[in-house]
Amino acid sequence: MAPSLATTALFLAALLVVSVSPAAAARSGSKHAIPTASSSDGKPTAAATTHDIPAVFAFGDSTLDPGNNNRLLTLVRADHAPYGRAFPAGVAPSGRFSDGKLITDYIVAALGIKDLLPAYHDHGLTHANATTGVSFASGGSGLDDLTAHGVLVSTFESQISDFQQLLSRIGEPQASDIAGKSLFILSAGTNDVTMNYYMMPFRALNYPTIDGYHDYLINKFQSYIQSLYKLGARRFIVAGMPPVGCLPVMKSLRGMQPPLSSGHGCVELQNQETQRYNAKLQKALAQLEANSTGATVSFVDNYTPLLDMVTHPDKYGFTQTGLGCCGTGMMEMGALCTSLLPQCKSPEQYMFFDSVHPTQATYKAMADQIIKAHISQFTNN
Numbered sequence: 001m002a003p004s005l006a007t008t009a010l011f012l013a014a015l016l017v018v019s020v021s022p023a024a025a026a027r028s029g030s031k032h033a034i035p036t037a038s039s040s041d042g043k044p045t046a047a048a049t050t051h052d053i054p055a056v057f058a059f060g061d062s063t064l065d066p067g068n069n070n071r072l073l074t075l076v077r078a079d080h081a082p083y084g085r086a087f088p089a090g091v092a093p094s095g096r097f098s099d100g101k102l103i104t105d106y107i108v109a110a111l112g113i114k115d116l117l118p119a120y121h122d123h124g125l126t127h128a129n130a131t132t133g134v135s136f137a138s139g140g141s142g143l144d145d146l147t148a149h150g151v152l153v154s155t156f157e158s159q160i161s162d163f164q165q166l167l168s169r170i171g172e173p174q175a176s177d178i179a180g181k182s183l184f185i186l187s188a189g190t191n192d193v194t195m196n197y198y199m200m201p202f203r204a205l206n207y208p209t210i211d212g213y214h215d216y217l218i219n220k221f222q223s224y225i226q227s228l229y230k231l232g233a234r235r236f237i238v239a240g241m242p243p244v245g246c247l248p249v250m251k252s253l254r255g256m257q258p259p260l261s262s263g264h265g266c267v268e269l270q271n272q273e274t275q276r277y278n279a280k281l282q283k284a285l286a287q288l289e290a291n292s293t294g295a296t297v298s299f300v301d302n303y304t305p306l307l308d309m310v311t312h313p314d315k316y317g318f319t320q321t322g323l324g325c326c327g328t329g330m331m332e333m334g335a336l337c338t339s340l341l342p343q344c345k346s347p348e349q350y351m352f353f354d355s356v357h358p359t360q361a362t363y364k365a366m367a368d369q370i371i372k373a374h375i376s377q378f379t380n381n
């Protein structure tokens with residue numbers, strides 16, 4: 001690898017906020033939108049009124065980070081244009097790594113809790129805001145602490161400490177009640193494999209096979225869930241990994257020609273490895289659920305729906321699934337994705353907003369599926 005490419009890869013790795021996790025498609029109003037939890041006349045459905053979920057708490061990486069990194073000296077930030085361009089004019093980019101909303105925003109709205117799930121470290125956050133849910137997620141982080149340390153962002157453990165701090169501020173008996181009934185949405189892992197194994201194989205030294213590294217990551221995931229369980233959490237929604245080999249940046253780094261339209265050219269080996277990880281994670285979570293009295297631990301398969309977008313883009317109204325909307329769409333993200341670069345005209349036709357992160361159209365379609373398949377178990381309809 002030429003030094004400049006190595007440098008680029010490292011820099012990208014640093015920015016790889018990643019993990020297209022629960023992502024999803026078809027933004028609101030698109031004729032290809034998957035049916036949502038809201039009725040077509042826009043009124044909240046029973047889901048919004050017949051549940052006992054007081055709050056939603058999110059942990060993990062950029063797919064769930066609404067701006068926690070804005071205060072950090074890291075390149076993994078999205079509090080600048082063109083991020084957030086789907087929000088109304090005059091609303092400053094929040095730090096969400098997309099053109100608009102994240103999956104957790106759609107989920108809290110579908111539950112009738114609020115319109116957006118804010119960042120725990122948002123300056124304007126009030127105590128009342130936090131008691132109905134916040135995200136502790138930090139772009140660029142992972143299950144392996146090495147990942148977050150490499151880009152100066154919050155580790156999973158420090159996100160859990162933030163939650164613990166919030167609970168103590170809320171105080172008993174309200175804290176236990178909120179913890180026990182709220183949804184805990186967790187998504188991480190993609191940055192670990194992309195940054196520490198595929199791009200810069202630091203972890204290959206400790207784990208000669210990627211399957212060994214997967215076992216390490218899954219153990220970490222279980223221990224984080226157990227920590228939250230000890231703090232009173234009972235309702236978990238845990239994301240698997242997306243088809244990592246279909247991220248535009250992974251295709252670019254593999255030197256593969258990006259597809260001109262959409263669909264092909266995913267790094268097949270990475271996708272196969274991801275599928276093995278997901279199968280193992282799903283099994284581990286089922287065991288954890290069986291061992292944790294009173295807990296529900298749902299595995300969310302992101303892999304299948306995201307691969308379906310790549311192979312059947314027309315179902316989602318997409319004309320481009322191989323390149324991000326920002327710049328060339330092959331490499332730019334975080335600090336490298338700026339408004340000085342050319343931008344696509346219609347992000348709603350793009351699966352990815354930058355070379356790693358989905359558009360809100362993708363997130364919307366993913367959220368619709370998650371609400372139907374996983375959130376409905378907590379609602380009485």
Ligand SMILES: *[C@@H]1O[C@H](CO)[C@@H](O)[C@H](O)[C@H]1NC(C)=O
Binds near residue numbers: 118124
């Ligand atoms: C906090 O709640 C107030 C009142 O509901 C709302 O206007 C504001 O946007 C919320 N702030 C954040 C950061 O979510």
Ligand SMILES: *[C@@H]1O[C@H](CO)[C@@H](O)[C@H](O)[C@H]1NC(C)=O
Binds near residue numbers: 222284291
């Ligand atoms: C669940 O319990 C079984 C039997 O005690 C044990 O072998 C397994 O390691 C436990 N798994 C987890 C994830 O706690």
